[in-house]
Amino acid sequence: MSNDSQSKHDQKLVHVLKTSAAIFAEKGYHSTSIRDISRATKMSLAGLYYYFASKEELLFLIQDHCFSTVTMDCKRLIAGVEDPIQKLKLVVENHLNYFVKNMNEMKVLSHEANSITGDWFKKVNSKKRQYVDLVKNLLGEIARSQEVKGIDLRVATFSLFGMMNWIYNWYDPRKDADVTELARNITRIFLSGFLGSVLPEAAETGRESHLERPVSVWPQ
Protein backbone atom coordinates (compact mmCIF):
# COMPACT_ATOMS: atom_id res chain seq x y z
CA MET A 1 0.00 0.00 0.00
CA SER A 2 1.60 3.29 -1.09
CA ASN A 3 0.40 6.64 0.28
CA ASP A 4 -0.95 9.15 -2.17
CA SER A 5 0.71 12.47 -1.46
CA GLN A 6 2.67 12.13 1.74
CA SER A 7 4.32 9.04 3.06
CA LYS A 8 4.37 8.11 6.73
CA HIS A 9 8.04 8.94 6.70
CA ASP A 10 7.54 12.45 5.38
CA GLN A 11 4.77 13.13 7.83
CA LYS A 12 7.01 12.28 10.73
CA LEU A 13 9.85 14.34 9.30
CA VAL A 14 7.52 17.31 9.08
CA HIS A 15 6.57 16.81 12.68
CA VAL A 16 10.22 16.73 13.72
CA LEU A 17 10.94 19.88 11.71
CA LYS A 18 8.01 21.77 13.15
CA THR A 19 8.88 20.81 16.71
CA SER A 20 12.54 21.69 16.19
CA ALA A 21 11.64 25.04 14.67
CA ALA A 22 9.60 25.86 17.77
CA ILE A 23 12.51 25.09 20.08
CA PHE A 24 15.04 26.86 17.88
CA ALA A 25 12.75 29.89 17.88
CA GLU A 26 12.49 29.87 21.63
CA LYS A 27 16.01 29.05 22.77
CA GLY A 28 18.07 29.76 19.70
CA TYR A 29 19.77 27.21 17.48
CA HIS A 30 23.07 26.95 19.31
CA SER A 31 21.63 26.54 22.76
CA THR A 32 19.20 23.90 21.62
CA SER A 33 20.54 20.40 22.02
CA ILE A 34 19.48 17.34 20.12
CA ARG A 35 18.47 16.06 23.52
CA ASP A 36 15.99 18.94 23.77
CA ILE A 37 14.49 17.87 20.47
CA SER A 38 14.53 14.27 21.54
CA ARG A 39 12.57 15.18 24.66
CA ALA A 40 10.02 17.28 22.76
CA THR A 41 9.41 14.74 20.03
CA LYS A 42 9.48 11.80 22.42
CA MET A 43 11.96 10.10 20.15
CA SER A 44 15.30 8.68 21.15
CA LEU A 45 18.50 10.55 20.50
CA ALA A 46 19.70 8.06 17.93
CA GLY A 47 16.25 7.69 16.42
CA LEU A 48 16.25 11.31 15.33
CA TYR A 49 19.29 10.74 13.16
CA TYR A 50 17.22 8.53 10.94
CA TYR A 51 15.47 11.72 9.75
CA PHE A 52 18.42 14.05 9.36
CA ALA A 53 22.15 13.58 9.02
CA SER A 54 23.27 16.31 11.38
CA LYS A 55 21.98 19.15 13.52
CA GLU A 56 23.02 21.62 10.86
CA GLU A 57 21.13 19.75 8.16
CA LEU A 58 18.10 19.97 10.39
CA LEU A 59 18.48 23.75 10.45
CA PHE A 60 18.91 23.73 6.70
CA LEU A 61 15.76 21.71 6.12
CA ILE A 62 13.76 24.21 8.15
CA GLN A 63 15.22 27.28 6.48
CA ASP A 64 15.16 25.90 2.96
CA HIS A 65 11.58 24.74 3.13
CA CYS A 66 10.51 28.04 4.64
CA PHE A 67 12.22 30.19 2.01
CA SER A 68 10.99 28.07 -0.84
CA THR A 69 7.41 28.34 0.26
CA VAL A 70 7.36 32.07 0.93
CA THR A 71 9.06 32.83 -2.39
CA MET A 72 6.79 30.52 -4.34
CA ASP A 73 3.65 31.92 -2.76
CA CYS A 74 4.88 35.41 -3.45
CA LYS A 75 5.56 34.80 -7.12
CA ARG A 76 2.26 33.04 -7.59
CA LEU A 77 0.44 35.93 -5.93
CA ILE A 78 1.85 38.71 -8.07
CA ALA A 79 1.74 36.79 -11.33
CA GLY A 80 -0.52 38.58 -13.76
CA VAL A 81 -0.74 41.76 -11.72
CA GLU A 82 0.39 44.75 -13.74
CA ASP A 83 0.62 47.73 -11.39
CA PRO A 84 3.96 47.55 -9.53
CA ILE A 85 2.50 49.34 -6.51
CA GLN A 86 -0.25 46.77 -6.30
CA LYS A 87 2.39 44.09 -6.63
CA LEU A 88 4.35 45.50 -3.73
CA LYS A 89 1.30 45.59 -1.55
CA LEU A 90 0.71 41.93 -2.26
CA VAL A 91 4.32 41.09 -1.51
CA VAL A 92 4.19 42.84 1.86
CA GLU A 93 0.87 41.25 2.68
CA ASN A 94 2.16 37.80 1.77
CA HIS A 95 5.38 38.23 3.69
CA LEU A 96 3.72 39.43 6.87
CA ASN A 97 0.92 36.94 6.70
CA TYR A 98 3.40 34.16 6.24
CA PHE A 99 5.53 35.50 9.05
CA VAL A 100 2.71 35.65 11.54
CA LYS A 101 1.29 32.28 10.51
CA ASN A 102 4.70 30.64 10.76
CA MET A 103 6.40 32.73 13.40
CA ASN A 104 8.70 29.94 14.57
CA GLU A 105 10.06 29.06 11.16
CA MET A 106 10.41 32.68 10.11
CA LYS A 107 12.18 33.58 13.30
CA VAL A 108 14.62 30.75 12.64
CA LEU A 109 15.03 32.08 9.12
CA SER A 110 15.70 35.64 10.26
CA HIS A 111 17.59 35.06 13.45
CA GLU A 112 19.68 32.05 12.53
CA ALA A 113 20.72 33.22 9.08
CA ASN A 114 24.37 32.97 10.05
CA SER A 115 24.12 29.82 12.13
CA ILE A 116 24.30 27.79 8.96
CA THR A 117 27.55 27.31 7.08
CA GLY A 118 29.23 25.87 4.03
CA ASP A 119 27.14 24.63 1.12
CA TRP A 120 23.97 24.77 3.15
CA PHE A 121 24.54 28.46 3.75
CA LYS A 122 25.21 29.02 0.07
CA LYS A 123 22.01 27.32 -0.97
CA VAL A 124 19.80 29.19 1.48
CA ASN A 125 21.55 32.44 0.73
CA SER A 126 20.99 32.16 -2.99
CA LYS A 127 17.27 31.77 -2.38
CA LYS A 128 17.38 34.75 -0.08
CA ARG A 129 19.14 36.88 -2.65
CA GLN A 130 16.59 35.86 -5.24
CA TYR A 131 13.77 36.98 -2.99
CA VAL A 132 15.45 40.24 -2.00
CA ASP A 133 16.17 41.05 -5.64
CA LEU A 134 12.56 40.49 -6.53
CA VAL A 135 11.54 43.17 -4.03
CA LYS A 136 14.40 45.46 -4.97
CA ASN A 137 13.49 45.33 -8.65
CA LEU A 138 9.89 46.00 -7.78
CA LEU A 139 10.93 49.09 -5.84
CA GLY A 140 13.10 50.14 -8.78
CA GLU A 141 10.14 49.82 -11.09
CA ILE A 142 8.02 51.92 -8.77
CA ALA A 143 10.75 54.50 -8.36
CA ARG A 144 11.01 54.91 -12.13
CA SER A 145 7.29 55.12 -12.77
CA GLN A 146 6.66 57.53 -9.93
CA GLU A 147 9.85 59.49 -10.35
CA VAL A 148 11.03 58.90 -6.81
CA LYS A 149 14.18 60.90 -6.18
CA GLY A 150 16.80 60.99 -3.50
CA ILE A 151 16.17 57.57 -2.01
CA ASP A 152 18.85 54.89 -2.21
CA LEU A 153 17.25 51.74 -3.58
CA ARG A 154 19.36 49.47 -1.40
CA VAL A 155 18.51 51.41 1.72
CA ALA A 156 14.84 51.41 0.82
CA THR A 157 14.77 47.67 0.17
CA PHE A 158 16.43 46.75 3.43
CA SER A 159 14.40 49.30 5.33
CA LEU A 160 11.30 47.49 4.17
CA PHE A 161 12.73 44.12 5.11
CA GLY A 162 13.83 45.57 8.41
CA MET A 163 10.30 46.67 9.18
CA MET A 164 8.88 43.31 8.20
CA ASN A 165 11.46 40.97 9.67
CA TRP A 166 11.78 42.81 12.94
CA ILE A 167 8.28 41.80 13.96
CA TYR A 168 9.45 38.57 15.56
CA ASN A 169 10.94 40.82 18.21
CA TRP A 170 7.69 42.42 19.25
CA TYR A 171 4.59 41.14 17.49
CA ASP A 172 2.17 39.40 19.81
CA PRO A 173 -0.97 38.10 18.10
CA ARG A 174 -2.88 38.28 21.38
CA LYS A 175 -1.98 41.89 21.94
CA ASP A 176 -1.54 43.47 18.55
CA ALA A 177 -3.90 43.96 15.67
CA ASP A 178 -4.34 41.13 13.16
CA VAL A 179 -2.14 40.61 10.14
CA THR A 180 -4.30 42.51 7.69
CA GLU A 181 -4.17 45.59 9.87
CA LEU A 182 -0.45 45.12 10.45
CA ALA A 183 0.17 44.84 6.72
CA ARG A 184 -1.96 47.93 6.09
CA ASN A 185 0.07 49.92 8.61
CA ILE A 186 3.47 48.83 7.38
CA THR A 187 2.56 49.14 3.72
CA ARG A 188 1.29 52.64 4.31
CA ILE A 189 4.28 53.77 6.32
CA PHE A 190 6.75 52.40 3.83
CA LEU A 191 5.01 53.09 0.56
CA SER A 192 3.85 56.56 1.33
CA GLY A 193 7.30 57.27 2.73
CA PHE A 194 9.03 55.83 -0.30
CA LEU A 195 6.81 57.65 -2.76
CA GLY A 196 6.18 60.65 -0.60
CA SER A 197 8.27 63.48 -1.76
CA VAL A 198 5.86 65.35 0.42
CA LEU A 199 7.81 65.92 3.59
CA PRO A 200 7.36 69.65 4.20
CA GLU A 201 10.58 71.44 3.36
CA ALA A 202 10.31 73.29 6.65
CA ALA A 203 11.09 70.09 8.45
CA GLU A 204 14.16 69.56 6.29
CA THR A 205 16.15 72.25 8.05
CA GLY A 206 19.49 71.47 9.54
CA ARG A 207 20.82 69.49 6.64
CA GLU A 208 24.24 69.05 8.20
CA SER A 209 24.78 66.52 10.92
CA HIS A 210 23.93 67.53 14.46
CA LEU A 211 26.49 65.26 15.97
CA GLU A 212 29.53 67.10 17.14
CA ARG A 213 31.85 64.14 16.96
CA PRO A 214 31.69 60.43 16.29
CA VAL A 215 30.55 58.71 19.42
CA SER A 216 32.10 55.47 20.53
CA VAL A 217 30.82 53.08 23.17
CA TRP A 218 34.11 52.69 24.84
CA PRO A 219 36.33 55.60 25.70
CA GLN A 220 39.38 55.97 23.46
Added chain:
Amino acid sequence: MSNDSQSKHDQKLVHVLKTSAAIFAEKGYHSTSIRDISRATKMSLAGLYYYFASKEELLFLIQDHCFSTVTMDCKRLIAGVEDPIQKLKLVVENHLNYFVKNMNEMKVLSHEANSITGDWFKKVNSKKRQYVDLVKNLLGEIARSQEVKGIDLRVATFSLFGMMNWIYNWYDPRKDADVTELARNITRIFLSGFLGSVLPEAAETGRESHLERPVSVWPQ
Protein backbone atom coordinates in the same frame (compact mmCIF):
# COMPACT_ATOMS: atom_id res chain seq x y z
CA MET B 1 50.07 57.18 42.18
CA SER B 2 46.37 57.12 41.28
CA ASN B 3 45.14 57.57 37.71
CA ASP B 4 42.85 60.47 36.98
CA SER B 5 39.89 59.20 35.00
CA GLN B 6 40.59 55.64 34.00
CA SER B 7 42.61 53.12 35.91
CA LYS B 8 44.85 50.56 34.30
CA HIS B 9 42.33 47.96 35.35
CA ASP B 10 39.43 49.68 33.61
CA GLN B 11 41.44 50.19 30.46
CA LYS B 12 42.15 46.49 30.22
CA LEU B 13 38.54 45.64 30.98
CA VAL B 14 37.45 47.89 28.14
CA HIS B 15 39.88 46.12 25.85
CA VAL B 16 38.47 42.74 26.85
CA LEU B 17 34.92 43.96 26.33
CA LYS B 18 35.66 45.42 22.93
CA THR B 19 37.46 42.30 21.75
CA SER B 20 34.69 40.06 23.05
CA ALA B 21 32.03 42.17 21.38
CA ALA B 22 33.81 41.74 18.06
CA ILE B 23 33.87 37.96 18.40
CA PHE B 24 30.30 37.79 19.66
CA ALA B 25 29.25 39.89 16.68
CA GLU B 26 31.03 37.60 14.27
CA LYS B 27 30.30 34.12 15.62
CA GLY B 28 27.38 34.74 17.93
CA TYR B 29 27.42 34.61 21.71
CA HIS B 30 26.68 30.93 22.18
CA SER B 31 29.22 29.65 19.72
CA THR B 32 31.94 31.84 21.11
CA SER B 33 33.99 30.10 23.77
CA ILE B 34 35.96 31.75 26.50
CA ARG B 35 38.91 30.09 24.83
CA ASP B 36 38.19 32.12 21.69
CA ILE B 37 38.32 35.27 23.78
CA SER B 38 41.43 34.05 25.53
CA ARG B 39 43.12 33.56 22.18
CA ALA B 40 42.08 36.97 20.85
CA THR B 41 43.07 38.90 23.95
CA LYS B 42 46.25 36.88 24.46
CA MET B 43 45.22 36.32 28.03
CA SER B 44 44.96 33.03 29.80
CA LEU B 45 41.64 31.34 30.36
CA ALA B 46 41.75 31.83 34.11
CA GLY B 47 43.17 35.33 33.78
CA LEU B 48 40.02 36.51 32.04
CA TYR B 49 37.92 35.63 35.05
CA TYR B 50 39.67 38.34 36.97
CA TYR B 51 37.71 40.84 34.84
CA PHE B 52 34.30 39.22 34.81
CA ALA B 53 32.55 36.64 36.94
CA SER B 54 30.99 34.60 34.16
CA LYS B 55 30.48 34.51 30.42
CA GLU B 56 26.98 35.85 30.86
CA GLU B 57 28.18 38.75 32.95
CA LEU B 58 30.56 39.56 30.14
CA LEU B 59 27.60 39.74 27.76
CA PHE B 60 25.78 41.88 30.27
CA LEU B 61 28.65 44.33 30.62
CA ILE B 62 28.73 44.81 26.86
CA GLN B 63 24.99 45.25 26.49
CA ASP B 64 24.53 47.43 29.53
CA HIS B 65 27.33 49.79 28.67
CA CYS B 66 26.10 50.05 25.11
CA PHE B 67 22.51 50.80 26.04
CA SER B 68 23.48 53.32 28.69
CA THR B 69 25.64 55.26 26.29
CA VAL B 70 23.21 55.38 23.41
CA THR B 71 20.33 56.42 25.66
CA MET B 72 22.38 59.03 27.45
CA ASP B 73 23.68 60.52 24.20
CA CYS B 74 20.16 60.55 22.87
CA LYS B 75 18.68 62.40 25.82
CA ARG B 76 21.50 64.88 25.87
CA LEU B 77 21.05 65.53 22.15
CA ILE B 78 17.34 66.30 22.26
CA ALA B 79 17.40 68.24 25.50
CA GLY B 80 16.23 71.77 24.86
CA VAL B 81 14.87 71.03 21.40
CA GLU B 82 11.21 71.95 21.14
CA ASP B 83 9.91 70.65 17.84
CA PRO B 84 9.10 66.93 18.22
CA ILE B 85 9.82 66.29 14.55
CA GLN B 86 13.23 67.82 14.94
CA LYS B 87 13.71 65.71 18.05
CA LEU B 88 12.88 62.54 16.17
CA LYS B 89 15.34 63.38 13.45
CA LEU B 90 18.05 63.76 16.05
CA VAL B 91 17.10 60.46 17.67
CA VAL B 92 17.32 58.60 14.38
CA GLU B 93 20.57 60.29 13.50
CA ASN B 94 22.05 59.46 16.88
CA HIS B 95 20.88 55.86 16.79
CA LEU B 96 22.21 55.17 13.32
CA ASN B 97 25.44 57.00 13.89
CA TYR B 98 26.02 55.07 17.05
CA PHE B 99 25.11 51.83 15.34
CA VAL B 100 27.55 52.30 12.51
CA LYS B 101 30.33 53.56 14.75
CA ASN B 102 29.87 50.64 17.15
CA MET B 103 28.56 47.94 14.86
CA ASN B 104 29.90 45.08 16.96
CA GLU B 105 28.39 46.20 20.24
CA MET B 106 25.08 47.14 18.63
CA LYS B 107 24.87 43.84 16.83
CA VAL B 108 25.40 42.09 20.14
CA LEU B 109 22.70 44.29 21.62
CA SER B 110 20.21 43.55 18.85
CA HIS B 111 21.00 39.96 18.06
CA GLU B 112 21.75 38.60 21.51
CA ALA B 113 18.87 40.29 23.30
CA ASN B 114 17.57 36.91 24.41
CA SER B 115 20.91 35.29 25.12
CA ILE B 116 20.96 36.97 28.49
CA THR B 117 18.80 35.74 31.35
CA GLY B 118 17.71 36.32 34.93
CA ASP B 119 18.44 39.59 36.65
CA TRP B 120 20.86 40.63 33.93
CA PHE B 121 18.10 40.31 31.38
CA LYS B 122 15.74 42.34 33.55
CA LYS B 123 18.23 45.13 33.97
CA VAL B 124 19.06 45.41 30.27
CA ASN B 125 15.42 45.08 29.33
CA SER B 126 14.32 47.88 31.57
CA LYS B 127 16.83 50.17 29.88
CA LYS B 128 15.56 49.00 26.54
CA ARG B 129 11.97 49.69 27.47
CA GLN B 130 12.94 53.14 28.65
CA TYR B 131 14.57 53.91 25.32
CA VAL B 132 11.71 52.47 23.28
CA ASP B 133 9.17 54.44 25.30
CA LEU B 134 11.09 57.62 24.69
CA VAL B 135 10.73 57.09 20.94
CA LYS B 136 7.14 55.92 21.23
CA ASN B 137 6.14 59.01 23.21
CA LEU B 138 7.90 61.19 20.68
CA LEU B 139 5.90 59.58 17.90
CA GLY B 140 2.73 60.05 19.93
CA GLU B 141 3.53 63.72 20.33
CA ILE B 142 4.09 64.06 16.61
CA ALA B 143 0.92 62.15 15.83
CA ARG B 144 -1.14 64.49 17.98
CA SER B 145 0.38 67.70 16.69
CA GLN B 146 0.16 66.62 13.06
CA GLU B 147 -3.13 64.80 13.39
CA VAL B 148 -1.82 61.53 12.08
CA LYS B 149 -4.66 59.06 11.73
CA GLY B 150 -4.95 55.36 11.11
CA ILE B 151 -1.45 54.36 12.18
CA ASP B 152 -0.96 52.14 15.21
CA LEU B 153 1.62 53.78 17.45
CA ARG B 154 3.14 50.46 18.50
CA VAL B 155 3.48 49.31 14.91
CA ALA B 156 5.00 52.62 13.93
CA THR B 157 7.52 52.56 16.76
CA PHE B 158 8.72 49.06 16.05
CA SER B 159 8.72 49.67 12.33
CA LEU B 160 11.17 52.47 12.92
CA PHE B 161 13.31 50.33 15.18
CA GLY B 162 13.09 47.53 12.64
CA MET B 163 14.44 49.79 9.93
CA MET B 164 17.23 51.01 12.16
CA ASN B 165 18.25 47.82 13.89
CA TRP B 166 18.13 45.66 10.79
CA ILE B 167 21.14 47.45 9.34
CA TYR B 168 23.59 45.08 10.97
CA ASN B 169 22.29 42.53 8.49
CA TRP B 170 23.24 44.48 5.40
CA TYR B 171 25.05 47.74 6.00
CA ASP B 172 28.58 47.76 4.68
CA PRO B 173 30.45 51.01 5.26
CA ARG B 174 32.73 50.28 2.30
CA LYS B 175 29.85 49.77 -0.05
CA ASP B 176 26.98 51.91 1.20
CA ALA B 177 26.62 55.63 1.66
CA ASP B 178 27.85 57.20 4.86
CA VAL B 179 25.80 57.49 8.04
CA THR B 180 24.49 60.97 7.38
CA GLU B 181 23.08 59.89 4.04
CA LEU B 182 21.73 56.69 5.59
CA ALA B 183 20.01 58.65 8.34
CA ARG B 184 18.58 61.06 5.77
CA ASN B 185 17.13 58.17 3.76
CA ILE B 186 15.64 56.33 6.70
CA THR B 187 14.31 59.45 8.39
CA ARG B 188 12.64 60.51 5.16
CA ILE B 189 11.11 57.13 4.46
CA PHE B 190 9.76 56.74 7.95
CA LEU B 191 8.77 60.27 8.80
CA SER B 192 7.13 61.13 5.53
CA GLY B 193 5.42 57.74 5.67
CA PHE B 194 4.28 58.27 9.22
CA LEU B 195 3.05 61.79 8.62
CA GLY B 196 2.05 61.23 5.06
CA SER B 197 -1.66 60.89 4.94
CA VAL B 198 -0.92 61.51 1.31
CA LEU B 199 -0.93 58.07 -0.22
CA PRO B 200 -3.24 58.50 -3.21
CA GLU B 201 -6.55 56.86 -2.47
CA ALA B 202 -6.37 55.23 -5.88
CA ALA B 203 -3.59 53.03 -4.58
CA GLU B 204 -5.66 52.04 -1.60
CA THR B 205 -7.91 49.78 -3.62
CA GLY B 206 -8.41 46.23 -2.60
CA ARG B 207 -8.93 46.87 1.05
CA GLU B 208 -9.75 43.27 1.82
CA SER B 209 -7.04 40.69 2.02
CA HIS B 210 -5.81 39.16 -1.21
CA LEU B 211 -4.81 35.95 0.42
CA GLU B 212 -7.24 33.19 -0.20
CA ARG B 213 -6.34 31.15 2.84
CA PRO B 214 -3.85 31.15 5.64
CA VAL B 215 -0.62 29.71 4.35
CA SER B 216 1.45 27.40 6.46
CA VAL B 217 5.01 26.28 5.86
CA TRP B 218 4.30 22.68 6.50
CA PRO B 219 1.35 20.86 5.02
CA GLN B 220 -1.44 20.18 7.50
Added chain:
DNA sequence: AATAACATCGAACACTCGTTCGAATTAATC
Protein backbone atom coordinates in the same frame (compact mmCIF):
# COMPACT_ATOMS: atom_id res chain seq x y z
C1' DA C 1 63.50 45.28 52.47
C1' DA C 2 59.26 43.48 54.06
C1' DT C 3 54.41 43.41 53.43
C1' DA C 4 50.21 43.61 51.22
C1' DA C 5 47.31 44.03 47.27
C1' DC C 6 46.81 43.25 42.53
C1' DA C 7 47.21 40.45 38.43
C1' DT C 8 48.10 36.26 35.81
C1' DC C 9 48.25 31.52 34.79
C1' DG C 10 48.56 25.98 34.17
C1' DA C 11 46.05 22.34 35.16
C1' DA C 12 42.27 20.20 36.22
C1' DC C 13 37.02 19.15 37.16
C1' DA C 14 32.45 18.16 36.16
C1' DC C 15 29.45 18.47 32.59
C1' DT C 16 27.13 18.70 28.09
C1' DC C 17 27.51 18.25 23.40
C1' DG C 18 26.80 15.98 18.51
C1' DT C 19 27.29 11.76 16.68
C1' DT C 20 27.88 6.63 15.99
C1' DC C 21 27.12 1.64 16.15
C1' DG C 22 25.17 -2.63 16.62
C1' DA C 23 21.26 -4.69 18.06
C1' DA C 24 16.30 -4.96 18.57
C1' DT C 25 11.74 -4.08 17.00
C1' DT C 26 8.21 -3.26 13.66
C1' DA C 27 6.23 -3.14 8.93
C1' DA C 28 6.10 -4.56 4.10
C1' DT C 29 6.79 -7.93 0.59
C1' DC C 30 7.11 -12.36 -1.26
Added chain:
DNA sequence: GATTAATTCGAACGAGTGTTCGATGTTATT
Protein backbone atom coordinates in the same frame (compact mmCIF):
# COMPACT_ATOMS: atom_id res chain seq x y z
C1' DG D 1 5.33 -17.66 7.53
C1' DA D 2 9.75 -16.51 6.02
C1' DT D 3 12.59 -12.76 4.20
C1' DT D 4 13.68 -8.34 3.52
C1' DA D 5 13.41 -3.52 4.42
C1' DA D 6 12.26 0.36 7.34
C1' DT D 7 12.44 2.26 11.80
C1' DT D 8 13.79 2.81 16.70
C1' DC D 9 16.83 2.75 20.49
C1' DG D 10 20.43 2.15 24.68
C1' DA D 11 24.83 2.94 25.47
C1' DA D 12 28.83 4.73 24.64
C1' DC D 13 32.84 7.85 22.60
C1' DG D 14 35.65 11.73 22.07
C1' DA D 15 35.73 16.46 21.94
C1' DG D 16 34.72 20.88 23.78
C1' DT D 17 32.47 23.65 27.38
C1' DG D 18 32.42 27.21 31.53
C1' DT D 19 34.49 27.56 35.66
C1' DT D 20 37.66 26.92 39.78
C1' DC D 21 41.83 26.57 42.57
C1' DG D 22 46.25 27.04 44.30
C1' DA D 23 50.36 28.89 43.08
C1' DT D 24 53.30 32.34 41.02
C1' DG D 25 54.72 36.61 39.45
C1' DT D 26 54.12 41.74 39.61
C1' DT D 27 53.30 46.21 41.45
C1' DA D 28 52.38 49.55 45.11
C1' DT D 29 52.64 50.81 50.08
C1' DT D 30 54.83 50.99 54.47
